[in-house]
Amino acid sequence: KNQVEQSPQSLIILEGKNCTLQCNYTVSPFSNLRWYKQDTGRGPVSLTIMTFSENTKSNGRYTATLDADTKQSSLHITASQLSDSASYICVVSDRGSTLGRLYFGRGTQLTVWP
């Protein structure tokens, strides 16, 4: 069964600190892995997309890593800001269909305190 598991479920950090969010997946055949940021009451917004051959990708203070062999990914946030408070969702796409079906994790709820 294709699944995406994220940890931790929730995380509280102080402003300025770094944090790392984890994602494990069993989706096969693998096409790409995405990290989305979802603010409360809003739709998800893409942070990074990585294909099989990419090990790391950065977007400002966000850096995603991918280990396709162990089927693990992480999202590292540096120098956190209050605006980083949101749910971070790991999404894996398969290449078994023309639709490119997306499998969503439940997200890690990050809260940044001043």
Next chain:
Amino acid sequence: EADIYQTPRYLVIGTGKKITLECSQTMGHDKMYWYQQDPGMELHLIHYSYGVNSTEKGDLSSESTVSRIRTEHFPLTLESARPSHTSQYLCASSESGPSSYEQYFGPGTRLTVT
């Protein structure tokens, strides 16, 4: 920011009423999607479309229906709302082509059926 819009943003309605959730995009994308998301849970695909006059059911069974008469519009209809339909509904769109193409999400409609 993606040019994909959803109306209404919030809707509270009584049981048995017919409702239509609107979704429109100005990016000319062929593919469009409807997802359902409960608090703290992952997004589930309920409908998708490859283009005009194309609609398919997603992974999660839903009593809703969709239509795609125009490229830019992808409305979702519930003929008779029930409390079990209470959820957040997210619309998304993407270009045709490889599954690595980005999905852009609308802000969502929070539906409450009393």
